[in-house]
């Protein structure tokens with residue numbers, strides 16, 4: 001054993017959204033219940049390509065939340081604009097909250113640093129396996145020395161090397177600019193979820209601009225595409241420039257920061273259990289909602305459930321992040337989109353125009369009731385959706401072909417914490 005070898009109750013691999021959240025829930029849950037804190041080792045790679053780049057998380061939350069002090073912005077009014085410029089705006093009962101990963105990482109890092117029982121280990125994990133009595137996590141530390149960690153349980157949040165076999169796999173890929181304008185251009189009370197006045201990919205995909213105003217002269221503006229392969233930086237930036245300069249006519253503006261991401265949208269099933277004592281959490285554990293790419297709220301729910309099971313002495317298997325019903329509806333939607341049976345822009349703008357906003361948001365948040373889903377279904381393109389639902393059981397699951405690096409998917413995905421091809 002070298003001096004980096006250690007044992008613990010729990011090893012958490014990865015200090016991104018899910019790793020930090022789980023480590024914090026484990027220690028805060030124990031403190032809240034008056035139990036001794038579990039000994040947690042939180043392993044993260046040294047600064048470099050394996051670290052997830054900074055990102056912006058948005059999520060819906062009803063009322064005040066635990067991270068409200070960390071938010072960059074929050075909205076209760078949302079809008080969607082179709083390709084002809086018709087806008088639907090509405091007020092919602094939940095708040096759409098924007099949290100920068102830097103703020104979250106700093107705050108949870110500080111909370112964990114003052115928690116007895118948590119130790120952070122800088123190292124790259126290369127192997128995790130069951131051993132008698134628990135799990136073994138091996139890797140190399142920042143100086144290239146091997147380490148070995150033994151624990152009762154291991155939670156792995158490393159991006160999966162491969163996506164699971166699926167009927168449909170699309171990528172949600174985007175590039176965003178934080179822009180500062182010379183004059184007041186934005187309404188900071190309204191978050192623009194989708195604006196379809198932007199170049200569209202061929203049938204089988206869709207594209208829109210997502211615009212989150214931070215003040216009258218500052219916003220995060222993202223060109224977002226759902227399709228089977230990522231685009232070049234130039235494609236995203238040309239679309240952003242056209243949108244800001246021609247569609248919105250913002251006048252002079254400065255790009256102060258950029259953000260880029262690739263999120264797989266798949267109806268494949270992520271295995272949450274990788275061994276007797278080894279579990280996957282976060283995006284690796286299926287937290288990404290297939291139809292939207294949102295994961296932050298789901299991975300918080302997963303972390304809370306795992307910590308509760310651990311505290312109660314049960315096997316801490318992370319629960320399914322999304323219900324069977326929602327995953328089935330998402331599978332239908334993904335396939336209807338990918339086959340070009342529905343027009344993505346018309347579908348999403350119709351969803352917001354023909355339904356009360358809270359009904360749509362309950363669906364997107366995964367807490368809609370069957371009655372709400374039925375109502376949404378009746379206002380959707382019924383025939384193509386029913387045909388897609390009917391054929392779903394007969395569509396084979398296919399392994400996802402990793403594209404060659406030259407296509408950009410692999411490098412972009414690794415760089416931005418998506419999928420390691």
Ligand SMILES: Cc1cc2nc3c(=O)[nH]c(=O)nc-3n(C[C@H](O)[C@H](O)[C@H](O)COP(=O)(O)OP(=O)(O)OC[C@H]3O[C@@H](n4cnc5c(N)ncnc54)[C@H](O)[C@@H]3O)c2cc1C
Pocket residue numbers: 013014015016017018019043044045050051052054055056057058059123124125126157158159259260261262263281282283284288293294295296297299416417418
């Ligand atoms: C740019 C971007 C924006 C997003 N925006 C939203 C949003 O607005 N709302 C939302 O709900 N979801 C969003 N998502 C989806 C999802 O919430 C995020 O991807 C989220 O960060 C997933 O958390 P995670 O812990 O599963 O993965 P990550 O946060 O990526 O964490 C994975 C961790 O594993 C570590 N790691 C990797 N390899 C190793 C190794 N070999 N050894 C040890 N550690 C390793 C990494 O350093 C990282 O810390 C976004 C995703 C991206 C990429």
